[in-house]
Amino acid sequence: MHTINVKISDYQVTKAPIKLKTTGLGSCVGVVVFEPSRHVAAMAHVMLPSSELSRDLTFNLAKYADTALPVMVTELIQSFGVQRQHLKAKIAGGAQMFQFTGKSEALRIGPRNIEAVKDTLKSLEIPVIAEDVGGQNGRTIEFDIEKCQLMIRTIHKGITAI
């Protein structure tokens, strides 16, 4: 079946039976927002927590948690006419790929991404019903919209579903 590949700093909106996939999440976070009864979903591959980090006046909204998720959710609602209060989210990623001893904020990018994604979803009033975040390993994720199932593949622990 057809699968849409979501690139880094991008999001895609679609409906079943199409699947959504993103590969090689490290400190980035993959965010799936979906409407379980209508079988529609959106997936973002968020790279940085906050658009305040941007040093450019014009920037790619899909790169930052605080800007990507609102535009993605709006597009999902407008494309399929779904109700915001029926939306749910599943998230994965936000690893710390390298084990630093220092405490520099820049090195904590994974945990900061997770926090920003959760804060933004909270402000959008979308509950996170499942998550596989943190740790030290990369993840590839694929969302089956029909089953509302998020498959997570890692090279160390094989495939799990949430």
Added chain:
Amino acid sequence: MIAPENLTEYHKDILKEIGNIGAGNAATALSELVNKSVDMTLPTVKLVPFHEVVQIVGGEETVVAATFFRVAGDAPGNMFLIFTLREAITLLRQLTGDPNIDEESIFHSEIARSALQETGNILAGSYLSSFSDFTGLNLSPSVPFLTVDMAAAVLSYGLMEMSQVSDYAIIIDTQLRETEHSSIDSHFLLLPDPDSFQRIFKSLGVQVNE
């Protein structure tokens, strides 16, 4: 600050020369380490959108053994020494003389992992010292951090600084290759921070038009 999109061919040639000198020195260090002759390809300077960065090392889900360094000093940046698993195994067998080293060792054997990190350490040190000599800039690598995982998950970490100003990465890529069997084939990637380009060019007396 120079936007990656505004980099001219002339600027790219200068960055290539840095890769050339740096990796040339690193190739010598590697060949002394494995006691075989090691060759390097001509460096390339790549200006690529983020999602294409991983194509350099063979695709998003290619499993790589990557040693990461944060470069501190006058022109900070990120540096990776990348081997595919097969290459890492070949290198480790040569370094340790132990033919039993396999994939499992790279994940779990302390000796194998520290040999790999130490290789990275030696190569990064020689790369940066010649970069330093060439430009007069003060540069030093952090301690090495080894991780074995999907290429995209590893490399995206090195894009964090650039991602705050652009959707493109400027990467100075040099491949090191063992001449005889071409069994060791690794990538040395240098990703200067956005503000470092200007300092590198300035150190060499090159005009920068913003």
